[in-house]
Amino acid sequence: MSADKNKGACCNDHHHCSAGNSAAGHEHRSDSHHSHEMKLLPVMGAEEAVAVADLSRAAVYRIVGMDCSSCAKSLEKHMKSLAAVQNVVVNFSTGKMQIVQEGLSDEAIVSEVSKAGYAASPLARGKSSKAEAKDSMGTRLAAISGVLLALGFLGSFTSLPELLLTVCYALSMIIGGYRPARSAFYAIKSGSLDMNVLMTVAAIGAALIGEWLEGATVVWLFAIGNWLQTNSIEKTRDSIRTLMDLAPAEAWVKKGESMVRLPVEDVGVGDIIVVKPGEKVPLDGEILFGTSSINQAPITGESIPVDKQPGDTVFAGSVNESGSLEVKVTRLVEDTAIAKIIHLVEEAQEKKAPTQAFVDKFAAWYTPIVLVLALLVIVFPPLFGWGTWGEWFYKGLELLVVACPCALVISTPVAIVSAIGNAARNGVLIKGGAFLEKAGAINAIAFDKTGTLTQGKxxxxxxxxxxxxxxxxxxxxxxxxxxxxxxxxxxxxxxxxxxxxxxxxxxxxxxxxxxxxxxxxxxxxxxxxxxxxxxxxxxxxxxxxxxxxxxxxxxxxxxxxxxxxxxxxxxxxxDTIRDISVGAISKLKAAGIQESIMLTGDNAGTAAKVASQAGVSRYFAELLPEDKVAAIQKLQQEGKTVAMVGDGINDAPALATADLGIAMGGAGTDAAMETADVVLMADNLEKLPHTVNISRKALQIIQQNIWFSIVIKLLALVLIFPGWLTLWLAVLSDTGAALIVILNSMRLLRMKS
Incomplete structure (x- = not known):
C-alpha cells in the first residue's frame, strides 16, 4: 500500500466504513495515535525513560559469551562501576551493549568487557551485523581443560602416582576455570551474584575437600555447557541479521550514458540505478523505466512475485526476475525497508515480555534464597551431629550449583527471539515479546473492510x-x-x-x-x-x-x-473480495480464532454480502469513525481478546483500542511500521495465520521451558539430601537443562508458514 494511497484515504473518506478520514476523523486519529503510544508508557518508569533518553548518543557493541540474562546484568554492573561510564544497557536477547561514556577508547571498552569474561566488538550506530567478536580463547581453554581431565581420569586406571593425577585435575581446573573465576571476581566486585560466582565457589570447595576429579569435571562441564549455550543462542540472534545479507553491497549507478559500480553507501537519494534480470534490488526506489516481475518475499513474505511497472515501488533485497529496470533511489541504505525491519525487530527482541519479567523477578529471589539455604546446610547439620562436616559441605556445594537458574531465565527470551526472527523472515513485524504473547492469546479478530478484506479499488x-x-x-x-x-x-x-x-x-x-x-x-x-x-x-x-x-x-x-x-x-x-482474504480467514478459524468480525461504514445489505463472501462470522455495518472504536469495545466487553486489522492510518483509533493492533502494508508506509503492535509487510492477509500460529507455538514452548526448568531444579534439590546427586551430575543437570531449553526454543526458527 503506497503512502499516497494512505494519504488519500486519510483525507476525505465520507462514503462508508472508512468514514473516519474526514477532517474531523483525521483529528480523532491524531488523538488516538497518542493514546496508542500511551499504552506503552506504563511499562517504562521515570528512571528507565531517562536511561532511554541518555542512550540516544550511545555507542553500540556486540557481546559474545553471554548465555543467560544474569551474565548481562553482571556485565552491566561491572561497566557501570567505571568512572568514565555514564550509562550502560546490556541486552541478553540481542547480545548488544549500549554505552554512554567519556574518555574510553574502543580498545579500553573491549578490554573491560574481556575482564568480565566476554568478547566485544564495536558496531556502527544503527546497523546490524553478524558476530564480529569471537571467543576462540574460551574454546581453546575448554579443550585443554578437557584433555587434562581425560588424562587424569584414564591415569586413575593405571599405577600412576596419585600426586600426578591430582596435578592433572588441578591444571584442568585452573585452565578451564580461569575465565569463570575472573568473571566471578568482577561480578563480586560489582555486587552481582551470577553463575560464575556459584560455579567457582563449588569448584574451589570440591578441591578443598579433596574431590579433585569432581572439581575438574564441574569446571569442564560448565565450560562445555557455556560454549554450547553461547553458540546456540548466537544462531538465534543471527537468524534476523542474515536478512541484511539479502541486499547486495554494490549497485550499478547510471552516470550520463555510462554505468558505474558503486558501494550502496555511496549511492544517494535521486540517483538512478540499473537492476538487471536475475539481480537483487540494492536500494529502495521507484521504477522509472522497464517492467518486470519482482520477488519481494524477503520483505513482505508474499509467496507470488509481483508485476511492477514505471511508478511502482521496489524494495532492497527483492529479486528482479525478468526485465531490466531503471530505478530512482528514494531511500539511503540505512533507511531502506529491510534496514528498518532489522532495526525494529532487534528493538522488539530487547523488550521483555510479561512472562520474562516475572521469571527474572523469580530468579532474582531464588538464587540468594538457595545460597542462604546452602550455607545453612553446610553449618547446622554437623553442629547437631547429623553427619560429618565434609559430607554436608559437599551437599552445600551441590546446592550452590542448583542455585543457578540458567535454564529458567533463558526459557522465555530465547523463545521470543526465535519467534520474532521467524516472523520477520516471513514478512511480519512483531514489535516485542508483550505483543507476541498477546497475539498468542487473541480469540477474535476484527477487520476493516475496504483495502483489508477487499481490494480497496x-x-x-x-x-x-x-x-x-x-x-x-x-x-x-x-x-x-x-x-x-x-x-x-x-x-x-x-x-x-x-x-x-x-x-x-x-x-x-x-x-x-x-x-x-x-x-x-x-x-x-x-x-x-x-x-x-x-x-x-x-x-x-x-x-x-x-x-x-x-x-x-x-x-x-x-x-x-x-x-x-x-x-x-x-x-x-x-469492491471485490481478495481471494487471499478468504483463505486467510479460513486458516485463522483452523488456528483456533473463535470469531472473525468485519467493520464497515457500508449499509447492512452490502455488509452482509461481503461478510458472506469473505467468510467472517459477524459484521458491524454503517459505522462512523468513532463507531469502530465502540465496536471493538463491545467485543472486549463480551470477554474477547480482540485484534484489529487495518491499514495503520485509516483505522488508528480502532487499532489503538484493540488488545492488539495489526497494520497491513508496512513495507510501503513508515506510519504503519511505527503505530501498530504487529505489522504485515505485504498489503494482504496472507501471513496473518502464520502470525497467530507462531505466537501460540511460542507461548506453548515458553510454558514447556518454564515447567521443565522448574521440575529439573526440584528434582535436583530432592536428590541432594539422600546423597544420590553428585556434584558433576548437578552441573550436568544445570547446563543440560539450559541447552535443552535453548534447543526447544530454536524449533520456532524452523516453523514453516
Missing part, C-alpha cells in the same frame, strides 16, 4: 439517471469528488475519465462527515453521498427505493447525486 458498476442526463449527472459527481482521494471517489473519477466527462467549475468544496461531500456549481449547492444524507434533507427516496434495495443486495455501495430539493441520479460502486 472499487469500480462503478452501474449509473442511473433521467434519460439523456447521465453525462450531466456524472459531470456534477466528478466535480464534487475531484478534491477527494477516497477509493470510492477515485472510482467515480476513473469512470468519468474513461467516458471523457470533464469536471465543471466548482467552489466551496466541503465534507459532510461520514455521509458525503458537497460543492457549489453555478451558484447552486450539489451533494454526493449516502441515501441517508438526502433523507436528512427531507427528500423522498420512494422513486429510487426499489433500485437502491436491489443494488445494495448485490453488494454495491450507493452514491446519490442531487441538490437539497431533488435527486438527479445514482451511482453504484462495488
Amino acid at each position: 472499487p469500480q462503478v458498476s452501474q449509473m442511473l439517471a433521467a434519460p439523456g442526463k447521465e453525462d450531466e449527472v456524472l459531470a456534477i459527481a466528478r466535480t464534487i469528488e475531484e478534491h477527494s482521494r477516497h477509493p470510492i471517489a477515485q472510482a467515480i473519477l476513473t469512470y468519468a475519465g474513461e467516458r471523457k466527462i470533464a469536471p465543471l467549475a466548482g467552489e466551496d468544496f466541503g465534507v459532510i462527515v461520514g455521509k458525503g461531500a458537497e460543492a457549489k456549481i453555478g451558484g447552486e449547492s450539489y451533494y454526493a453521498g449516502k441515501p441517508a444524507l438526502f433523507e436528512e434533507m427531507g427528500i423522498s427516496l420512494a422513486a429510487w427505493s426499489e433500485q437502491i434495495a436491489s443494488l445494495q443486495n448485490e453488494g454495491n455501495t450507493i452514491v446519490m447525486v442531487g441538490t437539497s430539493q431533488s435527486i438527479l441520479g445514482l451511482i453504484a460502486v462495488s
Whole structure:
C-alpha cells in the first residue's frame, strides 16, 4: 500500500466504513495515535525513560559469551562501576551493549568487557551485523581443560602416582576455570551474584575437600555447557541479521550514458540505478523505466512475485526476475525497508515480555534464597551431629550449583527471539515479546473492510439517471469528488475519465462527515453521498427505493447525486473480495480464532454480502469513525481478546483500542511500521495465520521451558539430601537443562508458514 494511497484515504473518506478520514476523523486519529503510544508508557518508569533518553548518543557493541540474562546484568554492573561510564544497557536477547561514556577508547571498552569474561566488538550506530567478536580463547581453554581431565581420569586406571593425577585435575581446573573465576571476581566486585560466582565457589570447595576429579569435571562441564549455550543462542540472534545479507553491497549507478559500480553507501537519494534480470534490488526506489516481475518475499513474505511497472515501488533485497529496470533511489541504505525491519525487530527482541519479567523477578529471589539455604546446610547439620562436616559441605556445594537458574531465565527470551526472527523472515513485524504473547492469546479478530478484506479499488458498476442526463449527472459527481482521494471517489473519477466527462467549475468544496461531500456549481449547492444524507434533507427516496434495495443486495455501495430539493441520479460502486482474504480467514478459524468480525461504514445489505463472501462470522455495518472504536469495545466487553486489522492510518483509533493492533502494508508506509503492535509487510492477509500460529507455538514452548526448568531444579534439590546427586551430575543437570531449553526454543526458527 503506497503512502499516497494512505494519504488519500486519510483525507476525505465520507462514503462508508472508512468514514473516519474526514477532517474531523483525521483529528480523532491524531488523538488516538497518542493514546496508542500511551499504552506503552506504563511499562517504562521515570528512571528507565531517562536511561532511554541518555542512550540516544550511545555507542553500540556486540557481546559474545553471554548465555543467560544474569551474565548481562553482571556485565552491566561491572561497566557501570567505571568512572568514565555514564550509562550502560546490556541486552541478553540481542547480545548488544549500549554505552554512554567519556574518555574510553574502543580498545579500553573491549578490554573491560574481556575482564568480565566476554568478547566485544564495536558496531556502527544503527546497523546490524553478524558476530564480529569471537571467543576462540574460551574454546581453546575448554579443550585443554578437557584433555587434562581425560588424562587424569584414564591415569586413575593405571599405577600412576596419585600426586600426578591430582596435578592433572588441578591444571584442568585452573585452565578451564580461569575465565569463570575472573568473571566471578568482577561480578563480586560489582555486587552481582551470577553463575560464575556459584560455579567457582563449588569448584574451589570440591578441591578443598579433596574431590579433585569432581572439581575438574564441574569446571569442564560448565565450560562445555557455556560454549554450547553461547553458540546456540548466537544462531538465534543471527537468524534476523542474515536478512541484511539479502541486499547486495554494490549497485550499478547510471552516470550520463555510462554505468558505474558503486558501494550502496555511496549511492544517494535521486540517483538512478540499473537492476538487471536475475539481480537483487540494492536500494529502495521507484521504477522509472522497464517492467518486470519482482520477488519481494524477503520483505513482505508474499509467496507470488509481483508485476511492477514505471511508478511502482521496489524494495532492497527483492529479486528482479525478468526485465531490466531503471530505478530512482528514494531511500539511503540505512533507511531502506529491510534496514528498518532489522532495526525494529532487534528493538522488539530487547523488550521483555510479561512472562520474562516475572521469571527474572523469580530468579532474582531464588538464587540468594538457595545460597542462604546452602550455607545453612553446610553449618547446622554437623553442629547437631547429623553427619560429618565434609559430607554436608559437599551437599552445600551441590546446592550452590542448583542455585543457578540458567535454564529458567533463558526459557522465555530465547523463545521470543526465535519467534520474532521467524516472523520477520516471513514478512511480519512483531514489535516485542508483550505483543507476541498477546497475539498468542487473541480469540477474535476484527477487520476493516475496504483495502483489508477487499481490494480497496472499487469500480462503478452501474449509473442511473433521467434519460439523456447521465453525462450531466456524472459531470456534477466528478466535480464534487475531484478534491477527494477516497477509493470510492477515485472510482467515480476513473469512470468519468474513461467516458471523457470533464469536471465543471466548482467552489466551496466541503465534507459532510461520514455521509458525503458537497460543492457549489453555478451558484447552486450539489451533494454526493449516502441515501441517508438526502433523507436528512427531507427528500423522498420512494422513486429510487426499489433500485437502491436491489443494488445494495448485490453488494454495491450507493452514491446519490442531487441538490437539497431533488435527486438527479445514482451511482453504484462495488469492491471485490481478495481471494487471499478468504483463505486467510479460513486458516485463522483452523488456528483456533473463535470469531472473525468485519467493520464497515457500508449499509447492512452490502455488509452482509461481503461478510458472506469473505467468510467472517459477524459484521458491524454503517459505522462512523468513532463507531469502530465502540465496536471493538463491545467485543472486549463480551470477554474477547480482540485484534484489529487495518491499514495503520485509516483505522488508528480502532487499532489503538484493540488488545492488539495489526497494520497491513508496512513495507510501503513508515506510519504503519511505527503505530501498530504487529505489522504485515505485504498489503494482504496472507501471513496473518502464520502470525497467530507462531505466537501460540511460542507461548506453548515458553510454558514447556518454564515447567521443565522448574521440575529439573526440584528434582535436583530432592536428590541432594539422600546423597544420590553428585556434584558433576548437578552441573550436568544445570547446563543440560539450559541447552535443552535453548534447543526447544530454536524449533520456532524452523516453523514453516
